[in-house]
Every structure is written in C-alpha cells, then in structure tokens.
Amino acid sequence: MKAVTVKKIKDELNHRSQNELVELCLKLSRFKKENKELLTYLLFEAHDEEAYIQSVKDLVDDLFQEINTKSFFYIRKSMRKILTLTKKFIRYSKKKETEVELLLHYCKRLKEFSPSIEKSPRLTKVFHTQLSLAKKAIATLHEDLQYDYQIEVDNLQ
Template structure:
C-alpha cells in the first residue's frame, strides 16, 4: 500500500466530522508509540516548552546515570540510543531554541562524563557533531537568545 501526499490527506480530513477526527487520532495513537508521544506533545507539552525541556533533561540525566562503562562499545551504543531519543523529541517540537538547548545539554553531560572518553575517536566525533548541530540551530535564533547560547557553547568548547 502506497501512502498518499499530505495535501490529499488534508483535503480528506477536512471532509470528516469532529467526532470522526477524534476517532482517527485515537486510532493513530493506539497504532504506534511515537504517534502517542507526538499527540501527547501537541496536546499537553507544546503549551509549556520550558517544562518539556526540563522533562527531557531529566530523561537524559537518568540515561547517563545508567550508562554501562564496561567497554567503549557499550558507551557508544548507549550514547547513540540517547541521541535517537533526543532527535525524536526535537522533531516533535520543531523549535530551534529547544533543539539548541537539548543538544547543548547533551554535550555538557557528555563532556563531564567520568571516566573521560576522549581517547575514543567515535565519542569525540559524536560530541563534535552534536555541538555543530547546536551551533547551527543557535545561528537561526534571535540575537539576544544567541548570546546566552554562545556563552554555553564557548564553555563547552574550552578544554
């Protein structure tokens, strides 16, 4: 089965009643966990972006506390898992300020990781890539907001 375009979906949804739209949304939420998470963000978390960011940071803290330090392989695997989770949350929000804040927080947690994993080129590359992505997101923001983020970026770039 081939999916139709968003434009066709929009036209079709305009022809449905309010109750039918509710049923469609609930059916989507039951179908996949990501759909339920997106619906939760749209209905509850999008109103208070700061609380949403705090919630994500708490999840990051918990994930970093559970990191398996037995080998670099497990650390890299866990870091990639955390990043997948963060990218999903960033995709829900679509706000560059949220993206920059979350990515800089991740970089900060990665930098203070003990024992230091600077000897691993892959982990260093993950860190630098996320820092570049945060810089890119910051560059699209208003100048006043950029200043605060630039201070944080400079602190992360310092050894």
C-alpha cells in the same frame, strides 16, 4: 498500499466531522508508540515548553546515569540511544530554542561523562558533530539568544 500525499490527506481531513477526526487520532495513537508520544506532546506539553525541555533533560540525565561503563562499546551504544531519543524529542517540538537547549545539554553531559570521551575518537566525533549542529541552530535564533547560547558553546569547547 502506497501512501498518498500530505495535501490529499489534509483535504480528506477537512471533509470529516469532529467525531471522525477524534476516532482517527485515537486509532493513530494505538498504532505506534511514537504517534502516541507526539499526541501527548501536542495535547499536554506544547503549551509549556520550559517544562517539556526540563522533563527531557531529566530523562537524559537518568539515561546517562544508567550507562554501562565496562567498555567503550557499551558506552557508545548507550550514547547513540540517548542521542536518538533526544533527536526524537527535538522533532516533536520543532522549535529551534528547544533544539539548541537539548543538544547543548546532551553535549554537556557527554563532556562531563566519566570515563572521558577523549579516549574514544568516535565519541569525540559525536560530540563535535552535535556541537556543530547546535551552532547552526543558534545562528537562526534572535541575537540576544545567540549571545547567551554562544557563551554556553564556548564553555563546552
């Protein structure tokens, strides 16, 4: 089965009743965990972005605490997992401020991590890549926010 375009889906959804739309959303949420998480964000957390950002930061902090530090292989694997989750939460929001906040928090936690990421070239590259992505996102924000976030970036470098 080949998926149709977004425009065709939108047109078809416009012709459905409210009850049918509710049923479709519920079926979608049962199908995949990410769909359920996205619906949770849209319905319960999108109205309070600050609380959403804080909950993601808390989750990232908890995951950093659970990292197995016996070897850099496990550390890198855990860091990639945390980064993937962070990117997923950024995708749900689609707001540049949220993206900047979460990327800077990830970079800050990475920089503070013990053992130091300086001993691993791969982790250092991940740090610099995410920091440059945060800088790109900062460039799209309002000037006042750019100044505030630039101070945080300078502290990380």
